[in-house]
Amino acid sequence: MTKPIFLRRLSTTVQFILGFLLGIALIVGFSAGAIFLYYRKMSTLPEKPVFSKSPSSEELELNTSDSSAITEESLDTAIAKDEAKLAEKSTSATLEEEKQDEAAEVVSEPELPPNAYRAVVTWPQGLSLRAEPSNNAGRVGGVYFDDQIIILEDSADGQWQKVRVPGSNQEGWVKAGNTKRISEDESVDSDTSQDEEKLAAEPTTEEELELPANSYRAVVTWPQGLSLRAEPSINAGRVGGVYFDEQIIILENSADGQWQRVRVPGGNQEGWVRAGNAKRISY
Structure with missing residues (x-):
């Protein structure tokens, strides 16, 4: 009686194991099939779209040439308009400058007071x-x-x-x-006017003829004026001075660039001044 019970229990256990394995096999099979179908669908290329009518190469060339011609015409027209505007502005600016010059001449020449x-x-x-x-x-x-x-x-x-x-x-x-x-x-x-004509024609003074090649005229910008010193040093003796807004001639710079040797027009007095306190005059 013990043996049949044991056999029944063993048969039940084997059936359970076989059913479990079969269930797993079915799940794996379905999963593999679904994955296969998904990848197959994703790897398939879509059909090439078909348009009702595509432009021919001749039409493309015509359109390109037409657009180029239109662009060139637009550029030419824009350039012509810009040149006309610039000419108008230049003419109006010239007229305005002439009016300002005339007004300045009138203002700058008032009548002299009595005994002046x-x-x-x-x-x-x-x-x-x-x-x-x-x-x-x-x-x-x-x-x-x-x-x-x-x-x-x-x-x-x-x-x-x-x-x-x-x-x-x-x-x-x-x-x-x-x-x-x-x-x-x-x-x-x-x-x-006579002085300007002479200056434009040639140097009129001995001082201008003697200027070194690298010298230039400048105007003093330091409000208190500058001291002329015998050497490029703050401890050197003072040999003169120049006022604010006075014209000087820059002859050379010191080796360290901190001083400039200058000449005072008219008296031809020379000396050293601190660099950076004069502004070059352009001609």
Whole structure:
């Protein structure tokens, strides 16, 4: 009786194992089939689309040539319009400049006050314009050697003269005895035009003929002016000075580039000044 029970239990166990294995085999088979179908579908190329009508090569060439011709015509038209606009702007700018020049000439040549007269600066280093007839008065500007000015009046002690700078109409006081009166027959405009013609034709002074090849003119930009020293050193002796806005001639730079050897026009005085305090004048 024990043996049949054992056989039944063994048969049940074997059936369970076979059923489990069969179930796993079915799951693996279905999974493999699904994966195969998926990859087969994904690897199949789609059908080539068919258009109703595609342009021929001749039509493409015609379209390309037409667009190129249109583009070239558009560019030519745009260039012509730009040139016309530039010509109009240039003409209007020229007319505007002429009007401004005429207006400037009218403004810069007011009538001289009674007893006023024109003069030229004779002091080689130029003159400082001061707010009052005193050495302690503030400096309001300056005039160069050989500049033309208008003498307005003399101070009570006769040591100073109130002057006006033509063009800018700037006024100030200068030391008397450093200007020379210009006769009424001499015209400021004629003198200026003659000087410009001479300068354009050739050098007019011995100083300009003696300028070294690498020298150039500059104007002092340091508000307090510059000291001229005998050597390129702050400890060197002072041999002179130049005012703010005064013209000088740069002759050379020191080896370290910190100093410049300069010449003062008119007096031909030379010395060293700190570099970076003068602006080159272009001609």
